[in-house]
Amino acid sequence: MDSGIVVFISLIYLVLLFVIAIYAQNRSARGISIVNNPYVYSLSMAVFCTVWTFYGSVGRATQTGLGFSAVYLGPTIAAPLWYMLMRKIILISKHLRITSIADFISSRYGKSTFLGILTTIVLVFGIIPYISIQLKAIGFSFEIMTNTGSNQDFWDGSAFYRDKVNYFTILLAVFTILFGTRHLDPHERHEGLIAAIAFESLIKLISFLLVGVFVVFIAFDGLGDLFSRGWSDPALSRVISLDNSSSGMTSWFWVLVLSAVAAMFLPRQFHVSVVENNNVSFVRQASWMFPLYLFLISIFVIPIALAGKILLPASSDPDMYILSLPLFYGHELLALFVYIGGFSAAASMVVISVISLSIMVSNNLMMPLLLRTRTAKINGFAVLSDRLLGIRRVIIVVILFLAYTFYKVVSNNFPLVSIGLISFAAILQLAPAVIGGLFWPRASKKGAIAGMTAGFIIWFITLPLPTLAESGILDPAIMTDGYFGLSFLKPHALLGIQNVDHISNSCIWSMIFNIGLFGLVSLLSTQDIQELAQGDIYINITKYSDYPDLEVIRKEASVLRLKQLLVRYLGSTRARNLLNAFDGKLSTASDDNASQEFIGFVEKNLTGAFGAASAKLLLSSDIRQQNITLSQLNELINQTKEILEYSQALELRTQELQETSDELAEVNKQLKELDKLKADFISTVTHELRTPITTISSFAQMLDSKANLSEDRKKEYLGIILKECDRIRRLINQVLEVEKIDSVCETREITYTDAVHGIKSAIKRMQPLIEEKNIVLLMSLPDHEVKIKFNDDKFLQVILNLMSNAIKFCDPEKGKISLSLEEFDEKILVKVNNNGAVIPEEFLRRIFEKFTQYKQGNIAKPEGSGLGLYITKKFVEEMGGTVSIESSLNHGTTFSLTLHL
Amino acid sequence: MTVDKAKTKKILIVDDEPNIVLALKYLLQDEGYQTREAYDGQSGFSIALEWKPDLAMLDIMMPEIDGLEVARRIRNQTDLNNVQILFLTAKGTSADRIEGYQAGAELYIVKPFDNNHILEKVAELLDVENSFT
The missing domain is CATH 1.20.1730.10 (Sodium/glucose cotransporter)
Incomplete structure (x- = not known):
């Protein structure tokens, strides 16, 4: 081509x-x-x-x-x-x-x-x-x-x-x-x-x-x-x-x-x-x-x-x-x-x-x-x-x-x-100084110089010089006779080593002397403050990159002088840009003594431009280092380490405290909720009490002030008063019951009761009410005792509550209630069904909560405290049973009660 | 006193407690007032619209539409401008009272009430001479 x-x-x-x-x-x-x-x-x-x-x-x-x-x-x-x-x-x-x-x-x-x-x-x-x-x-x-x-x-x-x-x-x-x-x-x-x-x-x-x-x-x-x-x-x-x-x-x-x-x-x-x-x-x-x-x-x-x-x-x-x-x-x-x-x-x-x-x-x-x-x-x-x-x-x-x-x-x-x-x-001659310097705290300047010099000399006489000899620039005799005619200085067979190629020969000898002298001299020499400080940065770099201000050596310099140096060495444009960049982070307000940060900043930028050693020389006359003895420096390094450990421990403690405080906050939140519930409960109870008292007081006043009341009226007034008194009594009993449930300090001794008997005696009590409302009651009960794990009184109360709800929600004209008890798998299932109107879903969900009352149509509020079903549920759950409610158009409303035998 | 004058005054009673409604009805009718009763907010407001009472006695805590809402609706209805509103409620804190007056009530009475006190206040509101004074 x-x-x-x-x-x-x-x-x-x-x-x-x-x-x-x-x-x-x-x-x-x-x-x-x-x-x-x-x-x-x-x-x-x-x-x-x-x-x-x-x-x-x-x-x-x-x-x-x-x-x-x-x-x-x-x-x-x-x-x-x-x-x-x-x-x-x-x-x-x-x-x-x-x-x-x-x-x-x-x-x-x-x-x-x-x-x-x-x-x-x-x-x-x-x-x-x-x-x-x-x-x-x-x-x-x-x-x-x-x-x-x-x-x-x-x-x-x-x-x-x-x-x-x-x-x-x-x-x-x-x-x-x-x-x-x-x-x-x-x-x-x-x-x-x-x-x-x-x-x-x-x-x-x-x-x-x-x-x-x-x-x-x-x-x-x-x-x-x-x-x-x-x-x-x-x-x-x-x-x-x-x-x-x-x-x-x-x-x-x-x-x-x-x-x-x-x-x-x-x-x-x-x-x-x-x-x-x-x-x-x-x-x-x-x-x-x-x-x-x-x-x-x-x-x-x-x-x-x-x-x-x-x-x-x-x-x-x-x-x-x-x-x-x-x-x-x-x-x-x-x-x-x-x-x-x-x-x-x-x-x-x-x-x-x-x-x-x-x-x-x-x-x-x-x-x-x-x-x-x-x-x-x-x-x-x-x-x-x-x-x-x-x-x-x-x-x-x-x-x-x-x-x-x-x-x-x-x-x-x-x-x-x-x-x-x-x-x-x-x-290869650089490797010991670099790798040693990264991991070995005792690696010293003198060691590095000694090792690298020795390695370099051996490399030089065993590899490049022989190529010059072989090219005829130097006397080729050194290849066969050794340097200065000394046979142990034969370049490719140094110290008499045979049977290796010249690269291996050079590497083996240069490394033996390089690493050997580097280690030995480092161990024997002491490091000065700069070396210790820099060595600490190299070996523990993660610490310094996390905590950039962790400089061991304190330095002093005047702000004005440092600014002049930047301008002089880097030019006014660059210096101004750098100073602007630095001002963004930290003020360089020209009080005479520069902060450690600013000194570090100037040093780093000059290092970037001229190298570490040159930057040190450039700044040497303007930055005064506090004279620190070796022991002081060691102490400083140890202190730094302690501070780090302390701050790590502190971090841990802070975290623990945070956790505890989170827990407390959670408990506090729960307590506040509980407190609010309690306050709500009290306000609801007092409200529920005010209503019958208002009625009673009003009718009583009428009885008291109107002399010309008819007998019928008087009878009616008294009837209402007695009914409302009964309501108050019931309410108070139930509030006490709820308090007992909520504080859960009632002793739980296991007693047994006959469910069939309990149901029958509850029905007996409700009989007048059932007759008054012309309700048809269908019962399907076993003809033998069914012992269940339940307290007598509580079971009676549960059945009464379910029955009174059934009566309350029955069809007002043609009321019908069916009650059944079945036994299966060590359990009993009691169902109480009425033929009343459907209860809406959103209400069914809340029906077992305190003071939830369902009101049908636009007729007056049903009797009751709103606590009955809540108490029922608590009693049943206390004994490991369940109670639930279903309501549908053609099947009326059914309470299902499952209890253990 | 003028039972006659009272006879012309119409009072609407709205409360979800039947026995309280009954007590108020007897109390007011005996004084010669005309009364009508409702047991929830919705039907109470319907009666007010149609019957245009001189005074509405409202309970606050009622299902669906509470007494406060009934009062607000009455106040928003121009042809019900002359209806006096009286809350009769178990809610007794000052915040409750302020809310009641803000809803547009003339008077706020906390249950349980004194019969005579009620009659006095009703007479005052309706500008009728009280039989007890």
């Missing part, structure tokens, strides 16, 4: 990425972010898959078969650990406005400037080879695409202009500067960039899967075809098996560890998963979506490796099989798409890595050094943050230049993966 077209397509693709980034940035500025979701978050983490994955996996598989997959299995196996660590790291970073892994380590160990510098150096040395292989892959893939010859010599001046990698490197530098240094964000968040990265991750995956499908199902006749050919040829069987020699297993193990650690702590991984994280909860989804991505991008590696081995000439580089295979079949468009996928893999890695490195180099390396020089302090920086962007741009160019040089000198001579693993081994 014509190289002009390929260059053009590459440019178009970069412009497309930039458009996506601008679009996402605008969306997020309007509050409708396309980045703020777990899917884009997980895709952005796939920046882990660089050209190493895209091109190198296949190459690795041709050498070690399934061994290539360790790089993807590592992060997958470690996903639960990753979830736990990342949540904590994200919480800490958000709390302290941490913007890089170097800042994370420096901040943990008392905002140590030295550790910030050390980490940055480790990372710059570690990542530059890694960036260099991206450049190499871009150049190599470009050559394959355009079919130009092999590499030209770097030192050949005329060739320099012919080497396309120069142009790509410059392009990437411009792109990185445009993306990463448009403005200085205190959070170092670049939503647009993340959107572009996620898009690139999709392109990578899709193009890889397309080639896989093409190779397996179009070039070959499915997986079966491909694998049967693989098995039949002994030269190919290595591709589809695992090296299970002991050295193979050691190597496999270390690659697992390296990739698991790298997925967390590589600067670009830290940047996308921590610094650019929008929501801690996304970590949960990412912990399965990210491994899923790794799985998908790995499934076609072995088939492609096999196909390449079978089809392509032996001179073809296995790292480029994925591109060479479509070209072999003449599918230029597919090849172009694969080229773009590979370009995506390289570009995303380079951009994010270089941005995060530039943040670290500027904040953790340059700033502290600049701030230490006198001129910087005197002249100041008109606006420090503006200066910082310029510095970062220079750093980006320098880093890319170094990577380009490394590519030219070294990477050309090695496969992609072996250089990538060198970078991973460098990242």
Whole structure:
């Protein structure tokens, strides 16, 4: 394909990425972010898959078969650990406005400037080879695409202009500067960039899967075809098996560890998963979506490796099989798409890595050094943050230049993966300080420095230096004779260890010294106040994120001075915006002493912009820390813990009190209801008493005052008076009865009564009334005794009440009542039926309540107190029986009474 | 006293207690008043509409339509403008009294009552000379 077209397509693709980034940035500025979701978050983490994955996996598989997959299995196996660590790291970073892994380590160990510098150096040395292989892959893939010859010599001046990698490197530098240094964000968040990265991750995956499908199902006749050919040829069987020699297993193990650690702590991984994280909860989804991505991008590696081995000439580089295979079949468009996928893999890695490195180099390396020089302090920086962007741009160019040089000198001579693993081994040197710092309170600054320094030196002499020797830059003799001619310093067989590959060799020794010194020195050294305070924040972050004001160290500073510092370092616009935002929450009224909150706010914002250690230096002359001795600090921490425990206990007590108070409120409510019922009862009773008394008094007065009353009248008056007196007596008896029921203090001795006899004696009493109203009474009673569990008097009362109701509601002209008693199942059923009018449903429901009286038609109120049926029900229920009422048009009204024998 | 004058005055008695209605009927008829009786609010109001009494003696606690409602309906009826209203009830709190007067009553008497007191007040309301004074 014509190289002009390929260059053009590459440019178009970069412009497309930039458009996506601008679009996402605008969306997020309007509050409708396309980045703020777990899917884009997980895709952005796939920046882990660089050209190493895209091109190198296949190459690795041709050498070690399934061994290539360790790089993807590592992060997958470690996903639960990753979830736990990342949540904590994200919480800490958000709390302290941490913007890089170097800042994370420096901040943990008392905002140590030295550790910030050390980490940055480790990372710059570690990542530059890694960036260099991206450049190499871009150049190599470009050559394959355009079919130009092999590499030209770097030192050949005329060739320099012919080497396309120069142009790509410059392009990437411009792109990185445009993306990463448009403005200085205190959070170092670049939503647009993340959107572009996620898009690139999709392109990578899709193009890889397309080639896989093409190779397996179009070039070959499915997986079966491909694998049967693989098995039949002994030269190919290595591709589809695992090296299970002991050295193979050691190597496999270390690659697992390296990739698991790298997925967390590589600067670009830290940047996308921590610094650019929008929501801690996304970590949960990412912990399965990210491994899923790794799985998908790995499934076609072995088939492609096999196909390449079978089809392509032996001179073809296995790292480029994925591109060479479509070209072999003449599918230029597919090849172009694969080229773009590979370009995506390289570009995303380079951009994010270089941005995060530039943040670290500027904040953790340059700033502290600049701030230490006198001129910087005197002249100041008109606006420090503006200066910082310029510095970062220079750093980006320098880093890319170094990577380009490394590519030219070294990477050309090695496969992609072996250089990538060198970078991973460098990242491993950070792990003890980071993980120890998260969980081990005694982890100290000195320990971290000692461990990391030792690990870094061992890494340096066992991995990068030998590549220089093998490339002929250093004397190759050190490889065979050891450094300084000392045989125990042979780079790939340090201290005489044999039979392990050079990566395992480096990891084993660097980790022994790194972890050993970190632990030992931490145990032997004491931590200063800053370290203790920061360590407490890291280890107990949940406490601090719940109680943001829980700062251990008291600080003093003047409000005016802090405001001046913000303006001076961040520019007046930014400073004003920040102060406005803060004023929303808390007043910064300029009384001279700033509140702890305001000091913390200024510190955090400067930390976001310049890193923890630099912010500390910037503020050092203006914030006075109260001098606290170590024992005072310990006491403070203990007090804080006590306060927390106390407040938790208090919370518990409050909850208990609340419960008790709720219970009391409930009881009180019940009592009030009871009280109201009682009051209602009394007012009803008095009302019920007033009525007969009124009648009596009125008729009595008439008898008294009218001498000329006829005898008939006198008799009538007296009759009424006596009847009303009777009513009062009944009422009083029943009220007393009700009182007894309600207070439930009546003794309940079990007595038996003959139901038949009880019914008969009740009827006898009612006889006059029945005759007076001309009611026909039908009775159906057994002719033998029926003993039931009931009190004699109460049973009589129950039957009387039911009968008097039946009489009351009988048809006034042709009254008819039927009464029956049946025995069944240790029970009796008494039914009292009358042929009166239907009683409405709403009244039936209330008929057994106190003072409910049913009045038929518009005739006078029926006699009675309204207590009879209430008492009946209570008596019956007291003995475990039931009483109910039914009323229907043709069957009259029936009371049914069920009682136990 | 003028039994004659009293003879022209019509009194409606509404109470759901038959014996109280009876007592009031005897008491008032003996004084020469004309009476009609009702045992619930609905029929009491119907009689008032048709008979146009000079005085309505109303109980308050009655089923369906209570005395207060009867009073309000009478007050809303223009051709019943001249009806005097007297509550005769067992409800005796001051809140009850206020409610009674708000419903439009001229007088509010709490049970049990004194016969003579009733006669005095009825005479006053109807502007009739009382036989006992």
